[in-house]
Structures are given as structure tokens and as C-alpha cells.
Amino acid sequence: MKKLEDKIINKIYKIEVKKTIGQIIGEVLLIIIVTLSSVFIFSVIVEILNEQTSFDLFDFLRDDFETIRDNFLNNLLLFIRELPSILTPILIGLLLLLIWLLFISFKNSNKIKNKLVSFYKFWLK
């Protein structure tokens, strides 16, 4: 009976190791891919805005407080209108996905840590 119990536990650990490694690799890869894509799209958007000289719309920020107060909302709306219409929603979507992934990873981190401790105890006991 002891032999059978050990066999079952061994099998469970093997299954769980595969599952956990897959989960860790999957999550890390997804986070890296989403981060890199976000950085790439962000740089493209900045490049486009530079070419359009859209950042000049914020030159008024160097002026006195009165001017800033009068023009801030108008200039901000103008700036938003000049943002690339396709890339900006994609970037927002990717950032939301990244936040969600980080939240999930943070939520599961304790569980994964416990699993890794269990593996350590089992294989190196």
C-alpha cells in the first residue's frame, strides 16, 4: 500500500510540476509580449505626434498661470483629436490587458510560491 501511495503522490507532483511550469512560462511570455507591443506602439504614436508637431500644443504650459487655465482644456482636446485614431485604442487595450495580467499574476503569486516550496520539499527531502 505504501508503494502505491508513493506512486500516486509522485504522479501528482509530476502533473503539477508540468502545469505550474507551463503556467509560469505562459504568464511571463504573455506579459513580455504585451509589454513589448505596448512599448512599440507607444513609440510609433510618439513618432507620429512628433512629425505632426502636436507636442507644440503644450508650449503654453511655459506661460503664466492665467494662460494655462484659459487654454488647457482646449489644447488638450486638440491634442487628443490629433492622436492616431487606430493605434491609440490598440495601445489602450494592450495597457488594460497588461494591467489585468499583472493583477492575475499578483493574485496567483502566493499560490505559485507555495507550489514551488512544495516541489522543493518533495524533490529535495
Add this chain to the structure above:
Amino acid sequence: MAELSDKDIVKKIKNGEINYYSYIVKKYTASIYRYIERKLFKKNEVDDLVQNVFISFYKAIEKFNEERWIKPYLFQIVQNELKMYFRSYKKSLPLDERIIGEENQEESNIEDFKLLNSQEKGIFKHIIEGYSYEEIAKIFKKPINTIKSIVRRARLKVKKIY
């Protein structure tokens, strides 16, 4: 460790402390082993089935409600595993052999009906072989309605016996 209930153990396993699963395995292996051993014809397959039961339970533990008792749930898995085991060992006849067997059986049944006359037996044989009433009427050179009434009368005769 003895103070920990099944509920606490399941909670801990759900939290990633999978080393606690060994307590479930140690607690229930003997009873499950004995139960499966009594049901199986091949004793060398008991180990595999017991192993499958615990692996299935482990895979389902994320969705398992810790308020429930573990033992009945485990035995439910045992029942499913046994069903699958017996299904895999169910003997099956090749289709051709079965059809031939059934046909022979039907023929012999018709021959057994002493109350039916030769004409009625002949019509029934043709029905079993898949002929339509129209075809049978042509073969026996009789109107289709006559064939139908012969069949009806013959059926009534058979019904009276059974």
C-alpha cells in the same frame, strides 16, 4: 497534523500547498483499494484504477467545494472509473456476425409458430427479408389488401399465444 480536517486540507491544497494531498492519499487509499479489489476481475489493474481515482480528484480539486465530504466524492469517481473500465472490457460481436445471428433466430422463430400455415409463414419470411407488401403481393399473385389481411390475421394468432 492530525487536527487538520478534510476541509482545511482541501483549502491548503487550493492555496498551492500540494504536499497536503499526501494526507488525503494516505487516508483514503486503503478503503478505495479494497472496494475496487472486490469489484475487479483482474487484480493487477487495481493499482492503476486507484491511481486514476486520485489523479481525477486532484484535477477536480480546484472546483471542489470544501464544504462537501471528500469520501463520497471519491467514491463517485471510483464508480465512474469502474464504469469506464467495464465498458472497455465489454465483449462486442462483429456487425456481420450479429446480423446473421439475428436473421437465423427470426427464421427459426417463424418455423416455431405451429399455428401459422405455410402461406402465412412464407409472407412473414418475405417481410423479414425486407420486401414491401406490393412486392409480396406480386410474388404470391394476390391483391395487396389480401396480403395485408393475411398478415393481420397471422399477427392476431401470434398475439393470442404470447
